[in-house]
Amino acid sequence: MSKGDETKVAILDEALQIASRVGFNALSIGGLAERTEMSKGGLFAHFRSKEALQLQTLEHSRTRFIDQVIRPTLNAPRGVRRLRELFARWLDWETSALDGGCIFITASAEYDSQPGAMRDALVRNQEDWLDTIATVADTAVAEGEFRPDVDTRQLAFELHGLMLGFHHSGRLLEDPLALDRTRTAFESMLDARLA
Amino acid sequence: MSKGDETKVAILDEALQIASRVGFNALSIGGLAERTEMSKGGLFAHFRSKEALQLQTLEHSRTRFIDQVIRPTLNAPRGVRRLRELFARWLDWETSALDGGCIFITASAEYDSQPGAMRDALVRNQEDWLDTIATVADTAVAEGEFRPDVDTRQLAFELHGLMLGFHHSGRLLEDPLALDRTRTAFESMLDARLA
Numbered sequence A, B: 001m002s003k004g005d006e007t008k009v010a011i012l013d014e015a016l017q018i019a020s021r022v023g024f025n026a027l028s029i030g031g032l033a034e035r036t037e038m039s040k041g042g043l044f045a046h047f048r049s050k051e052a053l054q055l056q057t058l059e060h061s062r063t064r065f066i067d068q069v070i071r072p073t074l075n076a077p078r079g080v081r082r083l084r085e086l087f088a089r090w091l092d093w094e095t096s097a098l099d100g101g102c103i104f105i106t107a108s109a110e111y112d113s114q115p116g117a118m119r120d121a122l123v124r125n126q127e128d129w130l131d132t133i134a135t136v137a138d139t140a141v142a143e144g145e146f147r148p149d150v151d152t153r154q155l156a157f158e159l160h161g162l163m164l165g166f167h168h169s170g171r172l173l174e175d176p177l178a179l180d181r182t183r184t185a186f187e188s189m190l191d192a193r194l195a
Helices: A001-021 A028-037 A041-047 A050-073 A080-097 A103-111 A117-144 A153-172 A176-190 B003-022 B029-036 B040-047 B050-073 B082-098 B103-111 B117-142 B152-172 B180-193
Strands: none
Touching: A001 A028, A001 A103, A001 B029, A028 A041, A028 A050, A028 B082, A041 A050, A041 A103, A050 A080, A050 A103, A050 A117, A080 A103, A080 A117, A080 A153, A080 A176, A103 A117, A103 A153, A117 A153, A117 B050, A117 B152, A153 A176, A153 B050, A153 B117, A153 B180, A176 B152, B003 B029, B003 B040, B003 B103, B029 B040, B029 B050, B029 B152, B040 B082, B050 B082, B050 B103, B050 B117, B082 B152, B082 B180, B103 B117, B103 B152, B103 B180, B117 B152, B152 B180
């Protein structure tokens, strides 16, 4: 990685932390300049506009998510074990990767009724993620661990809602049982589908 | 209701619509003045501060939610029928009551890492709501429709996540299957608990 690329990654890491705490709408070149102690002019040369900064930060979070959640999951054995690995890594992402929890949950709330390039990029991202969950669950069907009639898109939808519930319960309500409840629900969702 | 009270309710209805579309953080006395064609001075006399406006709008949404969801639910027969009524009315609230969907979902995303009076009020509100869901589910245990060992707080947690998933899938992804998937998941959650 070139020196310029390293600098940009470091800036985007900081932008990601800001967005996770206060949202993408509050992410600005000025605010980022304060946090990184770089000049606004220097950052403007990198990003050109607030929207470009937001889009590149979202893209950067996608790269991080693929590295931390998706890629290592695909090394796990196909089937229920892989689905467990996926969910465990996704939980880690929500609890540990960023100060404000899953950045895609934050962005989803911000952009659900705010049209534009950010919303479009986020929708593609979230659809890809639901496809990925379903594809991993498909391996449990193919391996004969799940019943052949399991609707894996339905499971992906339910797992996504569960993670949103965990974020709500853990972050807003600070419920000490949030993680236990989430794991219990995850196990019920698997059990209901076993062959 | 006095003329003054009627005016205030009309103002708070408008504030609620604004908050549902753009969030509570973007709700201001100035913005509300534009929408209601009232003077900023007149609105300031009602609310005194942006935070007071936000808090009263949140309280107003609680009143609306009790009227539209909770109170009529309690007229349904105890047990699974009451729980179905609750969920159906909650779905209506999310889809039809306000332009931007459930205002508590919007607020939860805004305040989960933003301390203050709004967050405190919202947390109390959401804890009360989870208690209400569990209490309604308790009637299904008491009537012998659910197994006696059912953890109704766990069910409340799962139903809440499901509604968050419906909001995400319906509002952000505009998935035409969002409602079907939500109803399917609801039925599975009930089935898994039947005596």
